[in-house]
Amino acid sequence: MNHYEQEINLYFELKGTPESSREAYLRRINAFVNFMQDKHKCREDITESDIQQYILYLKKEKGLSPGTINNYISAIKFFYTCIVDKEWNPKKIPRMKRNRKLPVIPPKQDVLAILNATANLKHKAILVLIYGSGLRVGEVARLKICDICSKSMRVRVENAKHNTNRYTILSDIALRCCESISRHT
Template identity: 80%
Template sequence: MSMQQYKQEIELYFELKGTPESSRESYLRRIFAFINYMQNQHKCMEDVTDSDIQQYILYLKKEKGLSAGTINCYISAVKFFHTCIIGKEWDPKKIPRMKRIRKSPVIPPKQDVLAILNKAANLKHKAILALLYGSASGSEK
């Protein structure tokens, strides 16, 4: 199938489902990136294997340096294309979504916060700063 034929099938599916325009654009962009990658690997889309998709995900992670959240968006688009347009099975055990790493907030040392609070001349500003510090570090103290 040509790129134009894939696009027509994808757009038909989106129209039938009522997919919002912003989602359509995002999915199309990611699907075409996947198709281009596979074509550069000399792969026919109907012959793409789980291993090929795994290699694509590694490429996104290692070569492109994309975050786990962004890669998961690519995985969703590829899964849609692979299952709904190509009509193949998807094995989530072989093609898992990436775990997103949650970063803890950086809370400055207590003495630094007290120094800032002591420098605040306005009582209202001092109260706001104290409230913010207390709410951000409640479980960290």
């Protein structure tokens, strides 16, 4: 393991960074370092101009999206400021503007048709919670009965993405599905 990887892992361990974020940062930092090594640059000699050239490479040669390039910029910024210990100038290395696309929301009739066609009660409850409460699949998979509160009509979501906790709404349909499941188990 490279010396900088040990420094990065120590920082992430101290901060309590999730493993998925650690892996993503290391992968992007390694790609950047390899690019710099191909240019015969050691980490202490990296300049803002080198970072700009790498970002242009990601954009023009690799054809990456602005959102993905911004993820690279975040990893490089961390590497440059925390590991190389240099000052970051956001005026010289701006984040890319992302094109915001509106999500495709299926018509209510289509959603109801899917729910009505779902015979398996457990599958129906999963779909209703995803659609009605805005939960991710993994969040629904980790739910426990005690996370669903019929009095306040909300769902407690613990250890969600980025180890966050939150409450979300519980629809009447989702409550009925969950109550049916608890009666059958």
